[in-house]
Amino acid sequence: MGTESHGASREGRGEAPTRIRVTGAGEYEISVGRGLLGEVAAELGDRVNKVLIVHTPTVGRLADELRTELQRHYAQVLLAEVPDAEAAKRVEVAAFCWQILGQADFTRSDAIVGLGGGAVTDLAGFVAATWLRGVKLVQMPTTVLGMVDAAVGGKTGINTAEGKNLVGSFYAPHAVICDTDLLRTLPKNEILAGFAEVAKYGFIAEPEILDTIERDVDRATDPTTPEFLRLVELSIGVKARVVSEDFREGGLREILNYGHTLGHAIEHAERYQWRHGVAISIGMMYAAELGRMAGALSDAAVERHRRVLSLLGLPLSYPAERWPGLLATMQRDKKARAGMLRFIVLDEIAKPRVLAGVDESVLQFAYQEIAA
Structure with a gap:
């Protein structure tokens, strides 16, 4: 790339x-x-x-x-x-x-x-x-x-x-x-919050990242280890390849928004007092459930999201009653086009695609799967 x-x-x-x-x-x-x-x-x-x-x-x-x-x-x-x-x-x-x-x-x-x-x-x-x-x-x-x-x-x-x-x-x-x-x-919690984006690169493109986190999360998240340096390099490598092909987000670069549509809405709801990675973790869990409902992502892949994000100590759910406000914020998101919401979902690990024009009832049903 x-x-x-x-x-x-x-x-x-x-x-x-x-x-x-x-x-x-x-x-x-x-x-x-x-x-x-x-x-x-x-x-x-x-x-x-x-x-x-x-x-x-x-x-x-x-x-x-x-x-x-x-x-x-x-x-x-x-x-x-x-x-x-x-x-x-x-x-x-x-x-x-x-x-x-x-x-x-x-x-x-x-x-x-x-x-x-x-x-x-x-x-x-x-x-x-x-x-x-x-x-x-x-x-x-x-x-x-x-x-x-x-x-x-x-x-x-x-x-x-x-x-x-x-x-x-x-x-x-x-x-x-x-x-x-x-x-x-x-602080360790700052590193773990940042690792939400590292995990994202694993989900959308580099399964080696997920393997390393699952094998030994402590070494994977320790800045003094070769494993940590390797994961940072892999993550930067994915982003560099994508933006080299699509600088202005005309197509391929959208895959970097995995988990970000709902994640940004949560950040807005929390008045930007939450760390970015904490919100994106919930957003990725939501995107995984949406991918499963779209008929592509397997139960095992959804469970892998839950396992990896849990190992990193990141949250997986958000209050059920916040859905109307989140939906309204997502509809104003810059990733929406002509009022149509667009999500990045996975057909399987490392196979992302755009999902657009989803009925609001499906979006709400997916949210119920992660609602606290």
């Missing part, structure tokens, strides 16, 4: 990172490995004059470290501290970043670095895409979710009161740097 991978990294610092190339509209490389902080300047290059690091309070010390490193190379390195999680993805926060860029006279020869979780990389990408209609962007995700999902693929966006990611753009980064050393201090 138009990606390349070269240079293996398995144990310790000093080894060459794995390089995964995204091709198609806007080519760039994703570096995956350990001890990669020094890669940022190498990726930005010597033609950049000023750099803005967009980061959250939780990675403030890392932002200071990166700033010190970059000050050796560039005339001015500024920090923009933004709120944690989905609170960062508001137009007011984007405007705060634009203000910094304007006051510092950032030009098209300058650059932005997104340092943080998926919400920060979404925000930093949106700011980079919109400032002067596009400046150089390097993403350095610091969470599992950011590495395997948000920072890869060029989707940027902010949320509105009406829904998640309704305002945004497709904007390819110059590079993505995934340093798994940065995950070692993450």
Whole structure:
């Protein structure tokens, strides 16, 4: 599918990172490995004059470290501290970043670095895409979710009161740097929530991911193990292949939305106070039940969803009485077309497809199967 991978990294610092190339509209490389902080300047290059690091309070010390490193190379390195999680993805926060860029006279020869979780990389990408209609962007995700999902693929966006990611753009980064050393201090529940997206790649394309989780979930989710690094690389590889073929979500890229139609509605219902992966876990369980009702997915495959997500400590159900509100939110979802809801379902593990125009009674019946 138009990606390349070269240079293996398995144990310790000093080894060459794995390089995964995204091709198609806007080519760039994703570096995956350990001890990669020094890669940022190498990726930005010597033609950049000023750099803005967009980061959250939780990675403030890392932002200071990166700033010190970059000050050796560039005339001015500024920090923009933004709120944690989905609170960062508001137009007011984007405007705060634009203000910094304007006051510092950032030009098209300058650059932005997104340092943080998926919400920060979404925000930093949106700011980079919109400032002067596009400046150089390097993403350095610091969470599992950011590495395997948000920072890869060029989707940027902010949320509105009406829904998640309704305002945004497709904007390819110059590079993505995934340093798994940065995950070692993450709380375990943060890692497990991010693994919902890792499991998603297993369900839609790479059963090896599911096998590894089922074989030893503790090693699979431990950032210090080769198994963990392997699963991150596999996950990024799936996304890179898909977005190389379909940058603007005209077809194939839709498969990456497995579990996301209901999952995003749950996030909206919870006022974005839930971790993304927690909501997506329930969304995937719902998609599995919908796939079974569509007459394709086997009982064993649905049960495998339940087993894998349970091993990761992720939820499988949501209150029954919330269905009307969830349905209304899904109907406003950007994945709907002409008012027709579209879901990604599986015919079997690693065989996804689009299911559209499903009768609301079937959608509700599937929801009853996961309702608490």
